[in-house]
Amino acid sequence: MAVTINDVAKEAGVSITTVSRVINGNYPVKQETRQRVEEAIKKLNFQPNPIARSLVCRKTNSIGIVVPSITNMYFTEVVDGIEKYARMNSYDIFLNITNGDAKAEINAVNKFIERYVDGIIVVDPQTENILSGFYNEIVNTVPVVFVNGYHQEIDLSFVISNEENGFKNALKHLNKTGHKNIIFVRGESSYSYDLKENIYKKFIKNIGSREYILTVNAGNSIEVVENTKKAILSISSEIKLGEDFTALIACNDLMATGVLNACLELGIKVPDEFSIIGFDNIILSQMTTPKLSTVDQNMKKLGEKSAEMLLNYIESGYEADKVLINTKLVLRESCRL
Amino acid sequence: MAVTINDVAKEAGVSITTVSRVINGNYPVKQETRQRVEEAIKKLNFQPNPIARSLVCRKTNSIGIVVPSITNMYFTEVVDGIEKYARMNSYDIFLNITNGDAKAEINAVNKFIERYVDGIIVVDPQTENILSGFYNEIVNTVPVVFVNGYHQEIDLSFVISNEENGFKNALKHLNKTGHKNIIFVRGESSYSYDLKENIYKKFIKNIGSREYILTVNAGNSIEVVENTKKAILSISSEIKLGEDFTALIACNDLMATGVLNACLELGIKVPDEFSIIGFDNIILSQMTTPKLSTVDQNMKKLGEKSAEMLLNYIESGYEADKVLINTKLVLRESCRL
DNA sequence: CACCCCTTTAGAAAACGTTTTCAGTTATAT
């Protein structure tokens, strides 16, 4: 069927060894011979079978990426960053979506290992899998890098967004522009939510103002927006938005959008009467009216950086490391300037 | 390093042939022998090397998916559908993002073929690649199915969303709920936009009303929303929204969102003064206030169906075919009911 | 009962398409 190295060798009148050498250029071949081989390759349009290659070299030039969801604009940008970097460096990528299920995540990783991928990136790993030590074993077999997720005192490789910094800046901005009482909205349970809540509490205590934490039910992207909107609507009788509290900071842009939708429905003017700041800077944040002020996590860079680390590990060996990606407050229209 | 079929054979005291046979169950093996082998496999935790397997069987149990963008909620759901179906049937998926570049699409397909994927799904193929005959050659090598895109008189396999039907229904609904003058907004050039424009024109002529076609510049998702908003804003002096025209139908939900944003800014009440219907039913359409009425394309099903077709081709041989997926008008809050 | 034929079961070896090791020959430099 397909043309093999044997056909080329025959055509050029050399051994397959020589053909292999001119292909890989890792061994001296006489100029004249090389030329003959190259002509044969071109003439027959020969392309080395990567499978045969993989078998002997134990290298597949592929990486696996496991991600909780792909209908989530956050992850989508991370994956985009990974894909671009990987492809630029001629790695192909396998995709596996786990729906945030811990078992599914483990299965995905094991499947990738069986497939002999050269490396694995896990976006937002399940905390229990990190803590169980599962990955500490895996990492002896194949390099793994994680994008975000729980990483305290864990000897694994992470690319982490500097959420503290960005979140603190958002809080500061709100306060600097005259807001004292600021609502905090978070989801049910996640390392990142806890992190932000702690910062929020400390900040509020520092400026001596009133704390208000709203926890909304998780779910898919649509549900997050919906649930947040409902939650805001339901507290709006108990608490006067725009008076008792004049600002709100949300753990992500979906929640912020939900808040915005609630304000629209309640007739509360954003940002004139009420300021909102989201987090992440997903594309949605530029599709609302007013456009959301938010903290840019640079998901694309998170993805690129994780891919860069992974490829380095593949080439030069694995060694646990953590790299921090800066976040940046981006002021748009949903808060005072 | 890893345990091979040889280790198992030695452990069980049989030949590798026998081990292979109990693994694949394609040849009679004495009950007792089988048991011994199975125990050895379990004891050593043997997993056949898929690469060696691929080399001899010429089957990789993987499919390639090429998609213009992954930060586009439309494609994202298609990919989600494909991934789920493929994984359920134990195929792994390779992902390649082309950014809508025709050359990149060709490269992606060629790369996948070099990798010996068992099949390829191309989402929204570039019309020029379809017309050039490129794929008609490819299809002799490996099955390919397309999701949407140009498909007139083309002898290739498509899963197509029945856009005509859904679009017509949306138009009818608008007219039935008292709208006569309806604006049509489309992007620059695409088979699907042309299709809808033709239906629109015919419909408007039929009901004897005034035609107004607004073409907005393409770009990424954010730009589409933005450009549409600007376009609406700029025609709003020339044309009285809510008076001259009381409704609008857009070629996709991003455009519809842009329109909605413009109305919000202009103080035009949706749907009381102005009705909007989008197209696609991407998640964004449920995140706006009011929620967008739209035509559901069931992208997930498009993905699933294309994967189903592809796997059938892989098992039973390729044969060009077209299957139509129904669309459905979903009425929410952005238009009269 | 001996013989033959067929079925069941099993292994040796070839094949898949590469890379790499080993051995060897020729040319070049000292």
Add this chain to the structure above:
DNA sequence: ATATAACTGAAAACGTTTTCTAAAGGGGTG
């Protein structure tokens, strides 16, 4: 002349599946 470098090929290796060959067992026939 000799050591070294440049160049080449045969064969082993990677880990499977599959083909080919064959032994063992069972049942029917003369």
